[in-house]
Amino acid sequence: MAYYNKSIGRIHLEVNENGMSMHDYAHGCSLKIVDSCPILNNRLSVDELSDLQYLISRALKRARLQAKKS
Numbered sequence: 001m002a003y004y005n006k007s008i009g010r011i012h013l014e015v016n017e018n019g020m021s022m023h024d025y026a027h028g029c030s031l032k033i034v035d036s037c038p039i040l041n042n043r044l045s046v047d048e049l050s051d052l053q054y055l056i057s058r059a060l061k062r063a064r065l066q067a068k069k070s
Contacts, residue, residue, distance in 0.1 A: 001017055003015055003017055004020075011031070011033055012031075012034065013029065014032075016028055016029075016030075019046050023047045024046075026043065026048075027043045028044070029045065029048075029049050030042070031043075031044060
């Protein structure tokens with residue numbers, strides 16, 4: 001059962017019951033990026049999802065700073 005199941009554009013994230021209760025559970029989240037072909041489907045833990053959030057945040061910050069320099 002999915003406790004969190006949302007899509008934004010081509011990105012779909014699902015967190016299951018085990019992921020909600022055990023943040024280090026390696027298959028607690030499913031992250032899909034839908035493209036014409038193929039669909040990228042990655043399984044990760046909630047802790048790894050948090051790490052991904054940090055990496056994306058840092059990359060966006062760097063990209064915005066670079067854009068201001070241009």
